[in-house]
Amino acid sequence: MKNQIQLLDVVALNEDLPEKNLFRGQVGTVVELLAPNVFEIEFSDDNGQAYAMLALRADQLIVLHYQPIEAV
DSSP, X not given: OOOSXXXXXXXXXXXXXXXXXXXXTOEEEXXXXXXXXXXXXXXXXXXXXXXXXXEEEGGGEEEOOSSOOOOO
């Protein structure tokens, strides 16, 4: 099982960021690796229009999986 966040992973916020109008559970995509455990996340609507982009730490994110994960 991979345990590191990778470029283009789909992630969800695990905390509210009301100052950015983003809330727990909102889904985004990793678009840049900025530093160890810091990622640029793009949040887009159903039409693909970005509505927020910001740097977040790994501990603020949950990687979403769309297929079964094999144990190592």
